[in-house]
Amino acid sequence: MKLSAEARALQDRLGHTFRKPELLARALTHPSIASATRPSNQRLEFLGDRVLNLVIAEALFLHDRLADEGQLAPRYNVLVRKETCADVARQIDLGSALKLGRSEMMSGGRRKNALLGDAMEAVLAAIYLDGGLDAAKPIVLRLWGDRIEVADDQARDAKTALQEWAQARGMQPPRYIQTARSGPDHAPMFAICAKLENGAQETASAGSKRQAEQAAAQALLLRLESGESA
Structure with missing residues (x-):
């Protein structure tokens, strides 16, 4: 399968070359343009959320070995919430590669938090399915990097x-x-x-x-x- 120029550019920004490019294409397909032969990214979003949760939970656990559950949980919530996923998506200009229906494009879909956050999770799932956790984990840690360091400040009260x-x-x-x-x-x-x-x-x-x-x-x-x- 041949990716669009925008998807290829996103692939470069992600730092992962897909062996199965159809996974990335599906991750970038919003339900507003999906069809029977062109499935949306919703199933990938479900999986990507779990991949992100595991990587972030482990990163926080290892980052502060003295923190208890009550300290780790709010930091975790800050890092995996939809708004943070959307911020990461903007950081890599994921929106430019999204495939949207006309109504979503006209309503500014490429800038919407919910849409970008869902797509970011779907892309993580695509990377995981293409290369396993060994491929997905370093990308999450790189893209979320500095946010992990300051999560405690953002989560505090x-x-x-x-x-x-x-x-x-x-x-x-x-x-x-x-x-x-x-x-x-x-x-x-x-x-x-x-x-x-x-x-x-x-x-x-x-x-x-x-x-x-x-x-x-x-x-x-x-x-x-x-x-x-x-």
Whole structure:
């Protein structure tokens, strides 16, 4: 299979030459342009999320051998969330290689966090299927590199920072609303929505309510600060 010029350029930026280029082509195919003969990247996104989770969890475990689970979990949430995946995608200009339907292109799909984050995970899955963990792991560590070093700073008490942000603008403190719970009793997953009185909100999931609240607060802070700097 022959890749597009944009996909070949992305392949160079990734630092991985695909033995099966059809894997990369599928990872770059958004559902808006998929068909029976051109499958979307959604299944790859599912796998890539798990590949990223494993590599990042191991990297954090080895990076700080004295940190306990309560310290590692918020750092992990910062590094694997959709917004971070989207930032990495922008770093390598993944958006330029995406295959989108006309409606997505017209609505600025190449810049959307959710779309870029999903595609980044799909690309990681494609690398994993093409070359195994030995190929995927060094690419994740290189692309996420500096973020691993500063994850502790980014994860530290986002709830306090969000409350200070709201109070500085005359707003009431944010509310945290549990929107879902899944998984067995011994390994639950909580979805928490952090919401401000102006309607701004973000949702995140984690293995405890406290971790999910911190992750949701951090996601909302990032969006708010990005909006202010735009």
